[in-house]
Amino acid sequence: MNDLFGKLDIRAFQHDAIENSVGVVIALTSLIIIGFVTYHGRWKWLWKEWITSLDPKRIGVMYLIVVLLMLFKGVMDAVMMRAQLAMAVGDTAGFLGAAHFQQVFSAHGTTMIFFVGMGAIFATMNFVVPLQIGARDVAFPFLNSLSFWLFAVSAALVNVSMFVGEFSATGWLAYPPLSGIEYSPGVGVDYWIWVLQISGVSSLLSGINFLVTILKMRAPGMTLMRMPIFIWSIFGALVLIVVAFPILTATLALLALDRVLGMHFFTSAAGGNPMMYINLIWAWGHPEVYILVLPAFGIFSEIVSTFSQKKLFGYTSMVWALMIITFLSFVVWLHHFFTMGAGANVNAFFGIMTVLIAVPTGVKVFNWLFTMRQGKIHLSTPMLWFLAFIFIFSTGGMTGVLLSIPPADFQLHNSLFLIAHFHSMVIGGVLFGIFAGLSYWFPKFTGFKLDERLGRYAFWCWFIGFLLAFMPLYALGLMGATRRLDHYEVHAWQPLYMIAAAGVPFIIVGIILQNLQILVGYKNRKTDSAIMGDSWNGRTLEWSTSSPPPPYNFAIIPHVGERDPFWAVKEGNEKPEHRKYEDIMMPRNTSFGFWIAGFAFLIGFAIIWHIWWFGLLCLATLLTLVIIRTWGGMDEEVITAEEVKNIEEKGFNRWQQS
Amino acid sequence: MAAELAEHAHPEHDREVFERTIFGFWMYLMSDCVLFGTLFATYAVLQDSLAGGPSGKELFNLPYALLETLILLTSSFTSGLAMLSAHKKNLLRTILYFAITFILGASFLTLEINEFSHMVQEGNSWQRSAFLSSYFTLVSTHGLHITVGLLWMTVMMAQVLVRGFLPETLKRLTCLCLFWHFLDIVWIFIFTFVYLMGVT
Numbered sequence: 001m002n003d004l005f006g007k008l009d010i011r012a013f014q015h016d017a018i019e020n021s022v023g024v025v026i027a028l029t030s031l032i033i034i035g036f037v038t039y040h041g042r043w044k045w046l047w048k049e050w051i052t053s054l055d056p057k058r059i060g061v062m063y064l065i066v067v068l069l070m071l072f073k074g075v076m077d078a079v080m081m082r083a084q085l086a087m088a089v090g091d092t093a094g095f096l097g098a099a100h101f102q103q104v105f106s107a108h109g110t111t112m113i114f115f116v117g118m119g120a121i122f123a124t125m126n127f128v129v130p131l132q133i134g135a136r137d138v139a140f141p142f143l144n145s146l147s148f149w150l151f152a153v154s155a156a157l158v159n160v161s162m163f164v165g166e167f168s169a170t171g172w173l174a175y176p177p178l179s180g181i182e183y184s185p186g187v188g189v190d191y192w193i194w195v196l197q198i199s200g201v202s203s204l205l206s207g208i209n210f211l212v213t214i215l216k217m218r219a220p221g222m223t224l225m226r227m228p229i230f231i232w233s234i235f236g237a238l239v240l241i242v243v244a245f246p247i248l249t250a251t252l253a254l255l256a257l258d259r260v261l262g263m264h265f266f267t268s269a270a271g272g273n274p275m276m277y278i279n280l281i282w283a284w285g286h287p288e289v290y291i292l293v294l295p296a297f298g299i300f301s302e303i304v305s306t307f308s309q310k311k312l313f314g315y316t317s318m319v320w321a322l323m324i325i326t327f328l329s330f331v332v333w334l335h336h337f338f339t340m341g342a343g344a345n346v347n348a349f350f351g352i353m354t355v356l357i358a359v360p361t362g363v364k365v366f367n368w369l370f371t372m373r374q375g376k377i378h379l380s381t382p383m384l385w386f387l388a389f390i391f392i393f394s395t396g397g398m399t400g401v402l403l404s405i406p407p408a409d410f411q412l413h414n415s416l417f418l419i420a421h422f423h424s425m426v427i428g429g430v431l432f433g434i435f436a437g438l439s440y441w442f443p444k445f446t447g448f449k450l451d452e453r454l455g456r457y458a459f460w461c462w463f464i465g466f467l468l469a470f471m472p473l474y475a476l477g478l479m480g481a482t483r484r485l486d487h488y489e490v491h492a493w494q495p496l497y498m499i500a501a502a503g504v505p506f507i508i509v510g511i512i513l514q515n516l517q518i519l520v521g522y523k524n525r526k527t528d529s530a531i532m533g534d535s536w537n538g539r540t541l542e543w544s545t546s547s548p549p550p551p552y553n554f555a556i557i558p559h560v561g562e563r564d565p566f567w568a569v570k571e572g573n574e575k576p577e578h579r580k581y582e583d584i585m586m587p588r589n590t591s592f593g594f595w596i597a598g599f600a601f602l603i604g605f606a607i608i609w610h611i612w613w614f615g616l617l618c619l620a621t622l623l624t625l626v627i628i629r630t631w632g633g634m635d636e637e638v639i640t641a642e643e644v645k646n647i648e649e650k651g652f653n654r655w656q657q658s
Numbered sequence: 659m660a661a662e663l664a665e666h667a668h669p670e671h672d673r674e675v676f677e678r679t680i681f682g683f684w685m686y687l688m689s690d691c692v693l694f695g696t697l698f699a700t701y702a703v704l705q706d707s708l709a710g711g712p713s714g715k716e717l718f719n720l721p722y723a724l725l726e727t728l729i730l731l732t733s734s735f736t737s738g739l740a741m742l743s744a745h746k747k748n749l750l751r752t753i754l755y756f757a758i759t760f761i762l763g764a765s766f767l768t769l770e771i772n773e774f775s776h777m778v779q780e781g782n783s784w785q786r787s788a789f790l791s792s793y794f795t796l797v798s799t800h801g802l803h804i805t806v807g808l809l810w811m812t813v814m815m816a817q818v819l820v821r822g823f824l825p826e827t828l829k830r831l832t833c834l835c836l837f838w839h840f841l842d843i844v845w846i847f848i849f850t851f852v853y854l855m856g857v858t
């Protein structure tokens with residue numbers, strides 16, 4: 001029996017009350033969803049229209065759904081941490097044990113970075129990139145579907161760890177020797193490794209896919225310097241993905257080899273070098289931060305220009321700033337561990353490189369502000385997120401410069417000051433950028449706008465909640481509170497911890513309002529003008545097609561003669577295209593992505609629990625599926641000129657209903 | 659069949675897909691290059707961490723590694739010949755040259771496994787020291803790529819035999835050959851940095 005199930009036995013299913021209640025909630029929610037879909041008889045529709053879909057716009061929606069679910073999980077982790085720390089002082093132990101608390105903060109970081117941040121970036125890419133460059137699809141539609149499903153199953157694997165076994169308790173980057181087999185003998189770290197391996201492969205495949213899309217599939221006339229700035233920002237992020245993610249894959253593989261085969265890369269014994277892990281993981285980890293934030297820069301650039309009704313100030317300098325940041329992000333990784341003892345000269349080099357990043361970033365901030373100058377500014381929700389971003393990102397950036405000075409870093413390293421800094425960047429920068437982009441592009445993909453009034457309320461809840469939750473952490477950090485504490489003895493810290501906890505309800509109300517925004521917007525969809533396509537008097541190509549766009553995006557591929565091509569058409573500088581429709585070839589839906597990813601999930605699970613026979617069986621099945629898929633040849637279907645004409649005249653929505 | 663007919667009706671579309679795929683495959687190869695770069699870097703850091711175990715000088719057999727190198731280089735040459743024949747749509751030669759490439763690749767793999775098993779039998783496994791961990795990982799990652807390449811080659815030979823030279827098939831053969839040449843280049847670096855420099 002032992003061999004049959006590897007390390008898996010009945011104890012893996014035994015958990016404490018809190019974990020069990022989480023499990024029950026997840027199980028109930030899943031049952032409700034399954035019941036709902038069955039009741040409405042929508043399984044076939046779900047399978048044919050969504051699960052097997054190769055349309056980037058639909059894949060984008062599916063990314064977004066996973067992101068929202070994982071955001072919920074990540075926020076719940078945060079709620080537990082803030083609640084614990086608001087009470088666990090002196091003799092009070094709080095409601096979470098130390099072991100559980102460690103799992104919670106590890107899961108929080110992993111979830112937020114890999115599944116909320118990365119997922120939202122890929123969702124936005126899928127929505128916007130083909131439309132903005134005037135393409136009908138991505139370069140490799142099937143690969144795109146596979147990427148999504150790999151992403152989805154790795155998210156599922158995180159959640160499985162709550163039912164079967166445990167999650168990593170070693171922080172979101174799992175430093176050895178703590179994460180080695182000697183000090184973490186359980187399956188938690190293995191879950192972490194294989195979740196990241198699967199989602200890492202997904203990111204790499206998407207990275208290559210979209211890079212080729214941007215470089216090879218732009219509409220005729222769209223030279224590099226005519227690309228929308230969002231595409232440039234995505235381009236920077238994609239270069240980082242393709243160069244940095246293989247380092248993560250290799251590093252995690254080495255850690256896994258240490259744990260499973262008893263190798264000595266990062267062990268303390270037999271010549272292993274734990275510090276090498278820290279170097280390697282940050283050689284990926286620092287670019288990763290920029291993979292998240294560069295697209296946010298791009299989103300804000302689009303928004304500030306559209307809502308000021310002006311062309312972007314300093315386009316060329318913006319492009320150069322993006323590219324310089326892309327490059328610099330590879331030569332600053334050591335600032336994450338100045339205290340490791342690399343020596344004064346090395347620390348000085350990396351400190352200076354880090355300070356240098358503030359220069360192109362400053363260029364961007366000033367470009368945004370100058371874009372607003374003398375513009376007709378519309379303070380809609382996307383613009384509110386932008387203004388909050390400028391404030392939080394600038395203060396967070398300045399504390400970042402402070403941290404980049406090695407002597408100061410020696411004091412602040414691993415303190416809550418650092419936590420406050422990077423949450424300013426990741427929430428104020430990345431997350432607010434995603435929210436802004438969501439309310440900006442939402443009408444494009446659904447045909448209705450998010451409710452504006454609720455959007456403002458949601459914004460204010462988030463903004464106030466953020467300030468309450470994270471500003472006290474700067475002070476706490478300076479007072480000496482370190483990160484990852486589940487309990488502390490200094491009573492003077494408690495009021496600040498309580499203020500931080502008070503920020504959480506605001507954020508939760510903000511999230512609820514955001515969900516209501518979608519519902520109310522849907523209810524009012526008939527009265528909205530978004531269906532016409534151009535919701536905000538936009539400048540770029542995505543606004544020139546209907547909302548939601550037809551599967552082929554553009555009936556006629558546009559010719560681009562200027563930087564803001566749609567604006568040029570509206571200004572009368574360029575004539576709209578002459579309409580003569582032709583047959584369009586689109587890839588046919590396939591379920592291979594779903595199945596291949598499903599077996600990748602099983603392989604991951606089998607390795608985590610050392611069920612080797614099952615893992616090999618699944619690997620063989622996966623390879624067979626890949627071979628069968630390559631055997632099929634190009635699987636495309638034709639949308640005839642007649643159908644295209646029909647869709648274009650009726651609008652895609654009404655055409656679908658008729 | 660309908661899909662195949664559609665393909666021939668759109669040569670322009672085929673050409674675009676071909677260019678895109680080759681370009682994307684190059685991107686993949688470059689990312690794989692970073693992966694090997696990471697393994698080379700760890701090897702460079704750990705090569706002196708012997709923990710009392712043997713060094714490369716005591717373990718490596720240079721003529722043996724040279725033999726492996728020559729076999730792999732020859733296989734790269736024959737895969738090139740196979741590709742030329744495929745472009746001329748010469749079925750017999752394509753299969754013949756790929757078969758030779760396959761046999762050479764399989765021999766390389768056999769030699770490598772043999773080398774590994776000798777080391778393990780003498781008590782110098784990957785658990786012995788950090789140096790040996792990094793050695794086994796670097797070299798066997800290359801070996802794993804070769805294995806995947808051999809599997810891929812088998813599938814492609816079958817595809818050529820069954821379906822002939824469709825634009826699809828030529829596209830995949832081109833990727834396969836790029837992959838094979840790439841592995842050759844990685845091996846040159848392994849031969850130089852691990853074996854040649856390890857022995858001196």
